Amino acid sequence: MSANGSKLDLSHVYQVLERWKGKPGAEVSILEEVQHHYGWVPEEAARIVAAERRVTLSKLYGVATFYHGFFIKPKGKLIRACAGSACWARGQMEVNAEIKRILDIQDKGTTADGAFALEEMACLDACQLAPIIRINEKPYGHLKVEQVAEILEREREQPA
């Protein structure tokens, strides 16, 4: 079941599995492609992967919870906030705190309404724009704490 109760179309999982057929040990990449398509790793998809790749579901769960990039619950728009040392030097921590305060979430958390998820990353490769966040890959650079509320409000209204 997906977040809103409708049935998930799982055919994409089989496409991904087909592509990785015969390549040993590709479970991380498979889950990554599954997440890329669905936005998160649904349990039903993981069950199919486990059965087809002949690994246990618990092993996949172990993998999915080890890497910070995986979400095993539905997430909305992904906010990737930099947490690198260059951004730290230019006040990123205050920006990140403001995001967490407004959305009332922690790193790797999803908001109660499912609109946003937050991931703090070590480097977003744009130190010249520090402090920086990306919302669904759209960059917002030279951020000031006062701008955060407005940006989040605008992003909330725009469809993903």
Next chain:
Amino acid sequence: MTYQELQARARKMVEDRVGGRVRVLVGCGSCGVAAGAEDVLHALQAEVGRLNLNVPVEPTGCNGMDFKEPLVAVHTPGKGYVLYGPLLVTGVSEFAQGVLAGGNLKHPLAIGRSDDSPAADIPKLSDLDFFRLQTRVTLLWCDLINPDRIEDYIAMGGYQAFFKSLEMQPEQIIAEIKTSTLAGRGGAYFPTGIKWEGGMKARAHPKYIICNSEEGEPSIFKDRRLLESTPHAVLEGMLICARTIGGDYGYQYIGEHPLASERWEHAVAEAHEWGLLGKNILGSGLTFDIEFRAGFGAYVSGESSAMQASIEGKRAEPRVKLARSTESGVFNKPTVVNNTETFAGVPWIIRHGGEWFASMGTGTKNRGPKLFSLAGDIWNDSLVEVTMDMSGHDLVYGVGGGIRSGRPLKIIQLGGPSGGYITGEQAATTPIDNDALIKLGGNLGSGGVVVLDDSRCIVDLARFFMEFMKLESCGKCVPCRIGLQLLHEILERLAFGEGRDGDIEQLHDLGEEVMGYSICMLGGGAPIPLLMYLRDFRDEFQAHIDGRCPANVCLMKREDLLERLFGRGTEARQEREMKAEEARRAVQQV
């Protein structure tokens, strides 16, 4: 097929596409894209169409000048190019009319011209400190080719080194690499020649080759830039390695870097089309293919044995290395793991010889050009390639353009949270090389440089680094899992102004234990900067215990600091909000 035939084919394709015309290249690395380069690219294309100009506008890689992004270069056939930046979408129309339609290369945004450009009233790029002090080798073609076009790379001379290596004996190639003293650019600086020799001598098959592009460290972006700008240089390096050790299969392991992954996969597909990957490559008898593997945001998977576990589909936990990877690596087969930058350097060594490479720099591990990503309290946020005999002072004030605030330099933090640093006083006389950093008690690391001025608090920095390392610890071995947690707790205590007597000694002893007993270099490296800080900035730690922060960063009210760090969960704020809510209800009831 000979190399001449291949290059002739590529040159013809380039000629047909853009030959004989003015050509505009927009720097579209992920740094440029973040600054809006793709919008500029599309706006320029539209504008050129509207003005009916016969000028192709194409993306290129990043030349390292992040501080001037979005960058636009106007190439005139036979007359070099002029570089402009930062060109924003709002300025595109005026730029296209003036420079492209009007043919007037002089423009307020002009940064400089190439040496062969006749536009005498624009300064030469090579005269700017930023470029003058650099030794650009792997970055040389980054802003001249379209990264999504293999023919651009071949037309410049790409894959020539691979063809040359097919005519050399593996022993000859290894001798050449050994002469160059190329040392692993991922941060360990292990001699590549010796590693490859181990791979060559291993008898088991299949032999695997892994390119390590995880790059999960804070504030470092060199590997992904190479993949975004010249993916084929990395691919060529891997092919030469395969030729040398008799490699059968390659893995490219890229961390959470979408653009780099995209360009890499495109490059591999192109190489297949051109017959440079696959079965019996160009009739040489060499069979080699490369599979892309995604890392997914776990810093520890950059450690080579953890990466191998990840490639095997497991949690990226390092293992105790009883045998070298070249004997028993991924899937328990011989494996050569090299960093992206190391692979990108190999074709240049084959092309120009090991002695040419070794002539840059001194010592055994410090030769050849090295990429550094500069950031922090510095004017020129950039990716630069310099020789490692450059002094820290030149790196900051020459290439880096100096400190933004104009304040004195406090430290140059090298290699991120497990590296080392050079203090402001040492900067003038200390080169940025391995020997110097090891003498200071740290290590050079993979090339991240964060420059901090004297308004920064060392305890806050140590706490920040330790928090990162604590979160990234994989949890397999106890010293790292619990030790880093405890170190972080003590540092947090200091930041809150709740330090106790003996904290400094405890940090020191615990740090040394974590360093000594951890399985891998994540735990083994995490306390290195902390131990250095404790030695050089002991008075700052002591001041925190005494209840003051010299830089006035820490020791604010506990709830304020918690709010700064975590954004919520402070009782004071919840109390404030509850009161406000009560007040609102009271008003409604009235």
